[in-house]
Each structure stands twice: as C-alpha cells, then as structure tokens.
Amino acid sequence: MKFTILSSMLATASASVALDTSGVFVHLFEWSHADVAAECENFLGPKGYNGVQVSPPNEHITGDTWWTRYQPVSYNITSRSGSESEFKDMVDRCTAVGVDVVADAVVNHMAAGSSGEGVAGTSYTNRQFPDYDQSDFHHTSNLDTNCDVSDYTNQQNVQECDLVGLPDLDTSSTKVHDRIAQYLNYMYAIGVKGFRIDAAKHQEAGQMNGYVKQLPEDAFVFGEVIEGGNEAVKPEMYEGVCFITEFDWAQDVAPNVVSEGKMQYLKTLGESWGLIDSDESVIFTDNHDTQRGNAPLTYKDGSTYYLLNLVMLAHNYGYPKVMSSYYFTDHDAGPPGATADESSCGDGSTWVCEHRWTGIANMVNWRKSAARGEGSIENWAQSDDGNGIAFSRSDSAFVAINRAGGDWSATLQTGLPEGTYCNVIKDDDVSSCETVTVDSDGTASITAPSMDAVAIHVGAKK
Template sequence: MHRRRLRSAIVALGAIAGVLLPAVVAAPPAAAAPAGTKKVIANLFEWNWTSVASECQSTLGPKGYGWVQVSPPQEHVRRSEWWVSYQPVSYRIESRKGTRAQFTSMVDTCHAAGVKVIVDAVVNHMSGQDTPGTGWAGSSFSHYDYPGTYQSQDFHYCGRPGNEISNYGDRWEVQNCELVNLADLKTESEYVRSRLAAYLNDLLSLGVDGFRMDASKHMPAADIAAIKAKLSRSAYIVQEVIYGAGEPITPNEYTGNGDVHEFRYGKDLARVFRSERLAYLRNFGEGWGHLPSSVSAVFVDNHDTQRDFGGVLTYNDRGIYALANAFMLAWPYGSPTVMSSYTFGNRDQGPPQDSSGRTLNTTCYSGWECEHRWPVIANMVGFRNATEGAGVANWYDNGYQHIAFSRTGKGYLTVNDEDFAITGRSYYTGLPAGRYCDVIHGTYSNGTCSGPVITVDANGWFAATVPAHDAIAIHVGARLS
C-alpha cells in the first residue's frame, strides 16, 4: 500500500519547467445547491446570533459564502452540552444563542451582506429528559407534555424496551421508536404536522431562507412532504438521512422533498486522503455510488461526524483537512458545506459559555476553530463561485497521490499529497493567458495577490513546483492581468 508520513502544513511553492499531459474526463452533473449564484454554505455551529451577524458582515459576505447554516434557535433544555440545542421544549425563538430580536437582527444583517440563512430545524422529536424541568426561556415541560405545544397523545410509544430504537434493519422501529430517549413526535398526525409547520412558518416570517431537517431518517419522507406543503412560501430544504449499508431506509427516498446529506462523501474522502490514492478521485461522487449530484449536499465533516461516526477528517487533521476542503470546493459534485467548529476535548462538550450557560461571542482561535476562515478554505470559496457550472477537463494523475484538473475555461487545481515535492512539471489549464493569484497560498483583492502568482502562457500552460502535501489553485476571478 502507498503510505505517507503525517501531513505538513500547506507551504509556499516555487516554479520549474516540465510537462504533464492532460486527459479529458466526463464532467459530473451540475451541482445541487440552494438558489442563488453563490452556493457554498458555512455551518457556524453553535455560534450565537450576534456573532453570526458580525461574521456575515466581516467574512462570509466578502469571501463569497452564499449561505450560513445556524444551529437550532428554539427554546431547549437547560444543560451545558452541545446537544441541548437538539432537545426542544417549546418553539419560542429564545435559546442560549440569543433572543428572538437578536435572531431577527442577525437574519437582516446577513441578508444585507448577501448571505442567506438556513436554520437547523429539529422536527422529529422533543426533549430526552425524563424528569420535569424548565426550559431556557422559562417554559415548563415533562418528557411527554409541553404545555401549549404537545401532550402525550402527540408522541409515539413503540412498545420496544425503553421505547428505544434497537434494530436499524426494522423500518417501522426506526421511524416510530425513540432516538436516544428523545420524545418521538407522531409526525403522521395532522395536528403535529400543523404545529411543526407553524414553527417553520414563524422562522420564514423572520426572513429565514431554508431548513436543515434534522433526523429526517426517523420520519417517513411522506411526513416531511406533508409538512413542507404547509409552508407559507418556498424554502431550501436539505434533509439529514444517514446512509446505512443494508438498511431499509435509504437517502434516495427523500430526494423528492429536496436535497439530502450525502454522509458517505466525507468518509470516502477521508479514507482516500489518509490511506488510498488521490488518483481514485477521478470519478468521485455518483461514480462511487453516491446520490445524484443534483440532490446531494456534501461536507468533509459536520457536527455529528466530528464526534460520533468516525472515519472523517476534522480540524485536528490541519493541513490534510485543508486540502480535502480545497478538493471539495473545486470538484463539481453536490452542494458543499464548510464546517466551522469550536475546540472540544470530549464528545459532549458544549460551546464556550458563561456561568449561566449563555454562549459566548465567538473569538476565532480562542476556543473556536473557525475553519471557514482558514485562508485555503476561505479563498477556495471564490474558486467555487468563479467555476460554477463549468465541467471537469484536463484530468491528470500519476497513479498515486498527485492529481490535477480544470474546471473548463474557469479554474485549475493541482494537489500533491505525496511525501515529496513534484518538480520539473508543467500543467495544461485551458485558461486564458495571464497572471493568476494562487489562492491556496494567497488572497486576491482588488487586482493584487498576497501570495505567489502563477503565469499561464498563450497556450494555456504554467510551470511550478508543488511541495509535498500541498496544492495550487487558480481561477478567472483571481486573474491579475
């Protein structure tokens, strides 16, 4: 097996001559995406509303992110862990991340910065707390009683031990029993559907543009369709349906409602970067049995896979993580989401918070990782925007860890994940002649580049050295001349 050392951080690069012969590869189908010309989503996991608003102005808008995904905004149980946001006790828009007024202001501010807002919507269940309690905003509740919202008849009681899912090979059990003790809503009920739609419509009235439907696998696709039909206006929908080999519930069932998260993508990409060959990525996506590109939402990692499902790259992988995100943003399969994390030492650890449990304002690199700001990742958002709609051409690989490809007439990426530099090479880009900012190592702004400049000659070629575990990316939106 081709083995590599631990990856170094991305470093600067030089230039030297040589030849890499291009090959033509069939382009993947057009990427799925929320509406709009800017497709990339930033998942600001557990950020408070004041910080999200500020980030839309300072970073997301200027860097070209089209959407921001925010964590569940409804009232939740009072605890410190990250998962309290996924334990609703009412649909009041008040949580440890902020008030309804702050949420509304955040949406307006993001819109003014050209960024649309996706809410992580918890619609499959309520809390998992067995003892009665009081929620963040003061609402009283018990496990199966949420005064003014739901009563005992609005939940499933499946008759299995502990009312829990134990067999993922049983469709009925997965969609009628409880996921880790979370009170499972009877989403086939007209009342429950209407109540959920009222919550989503309230968010739409505040300007929200779309929803990530949490735990969609635990609801029949028809139930989600019925809730969607009650929305007051159109909204982008992406559904969390985790693929399980041999399981009866499959992600394909949900594509009629909207996009679906392709969980295999991050695992497959991590395996390739860690222990296989980048050359295998030549047909990555549908060629690997993934969902059709037009309905697939992809990510290197998300808040769950970082903690629970294993086998993915995360911020802890540093340079290799940046390279994997660069590939995701350059490769035209699915609709990409960039994760933005806080640092955690155990799987349950919540975000930075004060003594009352209120989420602190985000200060990047002080308890928050802010991967969406890493220069390689942030600059590749511009690459994605500039190459939108262009197919793949001029594929090259050395059979192992060095790959290169064009986004026809719009951009070019080469990645070297070997343990040694690739020297004495030239690359055919198919781009117009000119000087381009290498956005892996520099930021393009107002006709200038803070890093290396790549010169493409009149025939569409450039010469460069690519250091070990590094890359070069150029695109027409970062052309100097």
Template structure:
C-alpha cells in the same frame, strides 16, 4: 413559562394549509442552493454570526450559513450543558443559549444584507427526553410540553429503537429516549409548519432537517412542502435533509423532498485525504449513491467530528486540502463546518457559568474557525467562480497528487504527498495571463497578496508545489 399568545398564534397559523394525514401530497419543492458554499457555524451565537457575515462570509463568497437550532431547548446543567441539548426542543419560542428572538432576527437581516442566506437546523422528529426547564423558562415533562404538545401527539412506541434493521422501529420508536412526535398527525404537522413559517417570515431562506431517517418520507414532504415562500424572493426555502443511509434506509427515498446529505461522500473523500490515495477520486460520482444535483456533501460535520473522526480540523493541512477538493470538484452542494475546539465529544461550546454561549471570534483560540483558514476561505470564491463548469483536464500520478480544471474558469492542483512536486507542467483550459493562487492569497487592489502562476497561450503553466499543499487559479482572480 408558557408560550406567549403571539407564539401560539404563529405556531398554529399554518393549520388550514397542512396536508391531511394519509392524503396524496405534492412533492416538496427542491429549491436551488445558493451559488457559494454553505458553512455551518456550529453553536455560534446570533450576534457573532451577524458580525461574521458582514466581515468575512459575504466578502469571501460564502453563500449561506447553517445555524444551530433556534428554538427553545432543554437545559442540561447536570451534564455541563452538552452540545446536544440544543437538539432537544421544549417549545418553538426563539430563545436559546445563543440569543433571543430579536437577536436572531437581527442576525438574519444582517447576513441577508451581506449576501449570505440563513439555513436553520430544524428539529421536527422529536421533543426533549427529560423532565426539566427550557432555555426560555418553560417547565415540561416528557410527552407534555405546555401549550404545544400533549400525550396524544407522540408515537405509541415509547421505547428506544432496538433493531436498526427494522424500518418501522427506526421511524416510530424513540431515538436515545427522545419523545418521538407523530409527524403524520394534522396537529403536529400544522404546529411545525407554523414554527418553520415563523422563521421564514424573519428572512430564513432554508432548512437543514435533522434526523430525517427517523420519519416517513411522506411526513417530511407534507411538512416542508407546505411552507411559505421566502419574503422578497417568491421562492420556496431550500431544504436539505440529514439521512445517514444504511441497508434499511436509502438516501434516495427522501430525494423527492429536497436535497439529502451524502454521507458516502464523506467516507470516500475523507478516507482518500487521510491515507493519500487521491487518484481514485477521478470517478467520484460512481462511488456514491445520489446524483450530484441532489446531494449536500461534507468532509466532516458536527456528528462525524465526534463519532467517526476520519478527518477534522485537528488534521491540519490534510483537512484543508480535502475541503479545497470539495470546493473545487463538480459534485454536490458543499457544506463546511466551523465550530469550537474540543477534547470531550459531548462538550458544549465556550460559555458562561449559566451555560449561555460566549461570543464567537476567530481571534479566540476556543473557536476553531475552519472557514477562515486561508486555503478554505480562498476556495469559497473559487467554488462560486466555477459554478456550473465541467470537469476538464484531469491529471494524477496514480497516488497522492491530482490536478483538474473547471471548464475555462478555474484549475486546481493538490499534493497530498509529503514530498514536493518539482517544476511540473499542467495543461489547463484557462485563458492566458497571470493568476493569483487563491490558496495562498487573493486579488486585492490589482495585485496578488500570495503566489502567482503564469498561464501561456497554449493553456499550460509550470509550477512547484510543496508537500501537503496546492494551488488554485480562477478567472475571478486574474490580473488585468
């Protein structure tokens, strides 16, 4: 199936505004992220995301959902529909195994109405690697995607990257056989801008940009700097870029285009909660490259879960505590993941016999729903409540137990040790009163559904914390 006239018109709508290749560009806007954390609902269908926004994400204080790539993708039925087929675009029609254009638009509207923004995973570096048929029925061959791109739209280096120490190769040769687009060309830029503006027109508020280190920074800036404002807000979309930094590519090279994923944070914090050495996290900003206001941080994402699984949902309480730390500590914009259970790292999501993704539900054990775990769900509201407050009252035991406050708005204690903390007194800057522990419950109808803590006039409280557990208090969950 070829692109419809409507989709073609959308795809080329941005031509007049696109910066010419080689022209001096204005920096892409660094729009502010939402107050609440981002949760990546990895491979969730559109209808299921709409339900989750209304039922859980909005009420719990999550700020945005990162959705999987919405464009038409290749169908790899001979490989049992692996998760990565979605990252191989065939066209920019909104027809994927997660739903169609109408379902996508309805999902965006439902989430926005629930106070949850939608950030789409944008694949703009490449097209599909194989000769096949796409999820909307588009037949294609490598370097020929009907009505969209032809041979001249792809880089001249038509082989896999052989030397990752060569920056030119990394940016111009092919990643795992994927057809590398000439993102410096006017035609490619205008086509991608048209696709992204189509998503913005449907209410999408931001983008996670895939594979950014494989594109020159000026190309990324030219594309994402030319996007429309989000309807009803007057603001440019929030942009954060996937950059796996190494000795050839630094995260800072791309920070002028928007926020950047700080993979160094993942290594430092995930390692600490894996082996229990939490005291070292007191000076966390000194151990990573980016300033906090430019960084998107995570404990794990869909790639690290599969390629370097330091800490994942399979690690239970230690994983939950690591995410609690991320949501409490004042560095970066936190991004959570909520996906599906897997043993095979290539496995796709639960699906029917034709590879179309099954409805996602937290009552179905096939979907892990990390975001709905009590500790993580409770800390989403904590993060929103303490936003902008300074780190205060740090305490540690030199090993696996830490505590710290966020101004006079919140306080958290984390115990990574197996042994309990017995009747320890902590100094906070909280106002006196009775607080709900949001790691074990919430404030509901004037009472706490979980544990409580009594903060005295001097700002102290005394409590016991069982092994591999914690307590979190904030002023939004304080009894009257």
C-alpha cells in the same frame, strides 16, 4: 444504489431554491446570533459564502452540553445563541451582505424526561409541551411511554420509536404537520431561507413531506439521513422531498486523501461511486455529530483534513458545507465561554474557525468562478506517484492538489485564458498575491507544495 420510489404526491427538491447550490455554505456550530451577524458582515459576505447554518434557534432544555440544543421544549425563538430579537437582527444583517441563513430544525421529537424547564422558563412534563400533548406522539400500549429505536433493519422501529429516549412526534398527524410548518414558516417570514431537518431519517419520507410541502417553493430544505449497511431507511427514499446529507461522501473520499498514491482514484468521483444525485446532495467533510463519532478526518487531523476540504470545494459534486468548530476533548462539551471573534479563532483553546483557514476561505470564490458555464471537470492530470491531481472547471478555474511528501512540479493544461492569476490558496489580493502565469495555449508551470495546492480562477486575475 439509486432506485425510484417517488410518486407525484412528493414535492420536487430540485425546484428553484433561494440558495445558489453551486456555491458554498458554512456551519457556524454553536455561535451566538450576535457573532454570526458580525461574521457575515466581516468575513462570510466578503469571502463569498452564500449561506450560514446556525444552531437550532428554538427553546431547549437547560444545561452546558452541546446536545441540549437538540432537546426542544418549545418553538419559541430563544436559545443559548440568543433572543428572538437577536435572531432577527442576525438574519437581517446576514441577508444584507448576501449570506442566507439556514436554521437547524429539530422537529422529529421533543425533550426527554418526566419534567423540566427550558432556557426561556417554559415548563414541560412527560410528552406535554406548549405545542403538543401526549396524543401527538408515537406510543405503544399507553400515552405515557413508547418503544425505543433498537433495530435499524426495521423501518417502523426506526421511524415510530423514541430515539435515545426522546419522545417521537407522530409525523403522520395533520396537527403535527401543521405545527411544524407553522414554526418553519415563521422563520421563513423572518428571512430564513433554508432548513436542516435534524433526524430526518427517523421520519417517514411521505410524512415528512406533509410539512415540507407547506413551505414556500424556494425554501431550501435538506434532511439528515445517515445510511448504514443493511439498514431499512435509505437516503434515496427522500429524493424529491428535500436535498439529502450525503454522509458517504467523506467516508468514501477521505481514504484516498489519507493514504499515499490514492488521490488518482478521485478521477471518477461522483454518482458512479454509489452516491446520491449530485444536484440533491449536501456534502461535508465532517459535522457536529461525526466529529464526535466516526468522521474519518476532523480539524484534529491537520493537513490531511485541510486537503479533504480542498477536494470538496474544488470538485463539482454536491453542495458543500464547511464545518466551523470549537476545540474539544470531552465528547459532550458545550461551546467555550468566549465570543468567536478574531482574537479567539484558532487560538488552540476556544474556536477552531476552519472556515477562515486561508485556502478554504479563498476556494469559496474559486468555486463561484468554477460554476460559470457547465462547471464540468476537464483537463484531468495526475502525478506519476498518484499523489497529485489537477483539473480545470470548464474555462474558469483550475486547481492542483498535492498529497505527497514533496513538491509536485509540472506543466499542466489549465483551460484558462492567457494571463496572470493569483494563487488563491495563498492570497486572493490581486495587488500583492503570489502569481501563476498561463500561456497562450492554456498551459502553466505549476509547483504544488507538499500537502497543499495551487488554485487559480478568472475572478482573481491580475
């Protein structure tokens, strides 16, 4: 599904970026700055996560729903997550333990409504904000109104009309480019290393590049570009401008995890499936939008969702982002009124904390080991029923994943040096972990439990 549409004017997304995209980052959705800082120090850093995506840090409209964060009032660093001083403290503390901060940047539009007030007390009226006036927005017959996004087969409609009534910034404007770049560069100066560009699909790629090219070359930028059937805007249009969210990854992979006998088909997973280039893609099992919409699997699906995460972390395609959620039944429900500490994680009523699930968390350092050398997939094996798959990543890591209703036992080629290794799916403490012994010929007797896995790597060798 790839085609070339780039010119020399566009920046190169594959240039060296601050984040090591062979690692893993996590989205701590709606966590406070103070809680993110503590999580970096107490868990993310020690477990090897190299990045954390935080919710939009700028001033937004008031209200309890999660989507208030996506209606900007100003670019002041004050939000439900905390103040600017708390934001700076979080960035400093996370960076100190090797976890780079990625900020969700809502720069396609501003808040809807004829008038209102932001969480920091900033007032606004229709298309009049501290950073912009009415002339800075797309409009049709007059400065007060604009068309609505209604036809996804029409690129102009998608990128110049208002998305669900949110005033659409005119991203062809140099003034708008400069103001967005000023905001992002301010966060970069604080120590933020990357940005998720919300609603990037609703900005023409070349116009979006007008502010992206003003950022430091090592800034990690990825755009939210959702693809759908016959739509006019394609993810490939953003190649060379930024990394791209590959929404099709979960949609394509999940059915092979859900249905019996289909894990074997993951052998060819990659660009041949029609996915964008691996070295420009950000992949995820679900995100804050899709888990409230069309995500094939979420935390509510238990073991199959867990296996989908293991596949994502084990395979060499893309830069994986782990979703960390809060429990919800109401689509619009905002975050629970509790800190995301050890006592509330996984309690069934507040924070899910999928990033702390043992198998997921310990696969982060597994992936770091796997990235040594070429990190290529080798020694592919599968069970007779097609429910179990196994492979090594060069000579540094090996995994066997079993989707079957019973255990899968086999002697498999691991590609690893002789020795005794921790099965990090269960425990990564080399002093007490469950072990797997690799013989001199690189083989090991493996038993992967039902709906679970066995994973070993050179970083957890006894």
